[in-house]
Amino acid sequence: MPVYEYEHTGAPCEAGRAFEIRQSISDAPLEVCPVCGGPVRKLISCFAVRTPKGNAQLKDMGFTKLVKRDDGVYENVTRRDGENRYMVRGKPETIPDVSRIIRD
Numbered sequence: 001m002p003v004y005e006y007e008h009t010g011a012p013c014e015a016g017r018a019f020e021i022r023q024s025i026s027d028a029p030l031e032v033c034p035v036c037g038g039p040v041r042k043l044i045s046c047f048a049v050r051t052p053k054g055n056a057q058l059k060d061m062g063f064t065k066l067v068k069r070d071d072g073v074y075e076n077v078t079r080r081d082g083e084n085r086y087m088v089r090g091k092p093e094t095i096p097d098v099s100r101i102i103r104d
């Protein structure tokens, strides 16, 4: 049975105080807390979605981020050891070596 999250909406419990309870999918949502009898509402479960927060995190996750700095010039803001800071159009040697990042 899945676990659902509820929060108290008022007395006798503190509003906002949450708890989890195992319920069948077919069960109607609780309207009162089984412990204190106070009013509750069901919270929407959200799935944890990992969104990278910055360049360092992107780099840790194996991404390469290029930021356009000029016409045909891109800064590699996630550069790793040995990579060029700038990727310049027409200079293939400045392209990040993705094969070093992707293993297996």
Ligand SMILES: [Zn+2]
Residues within 6 Å of the ligand: 008, 013, 033, 034, 035, 036, 037, 038
């Ligand atoms: Zn309660």
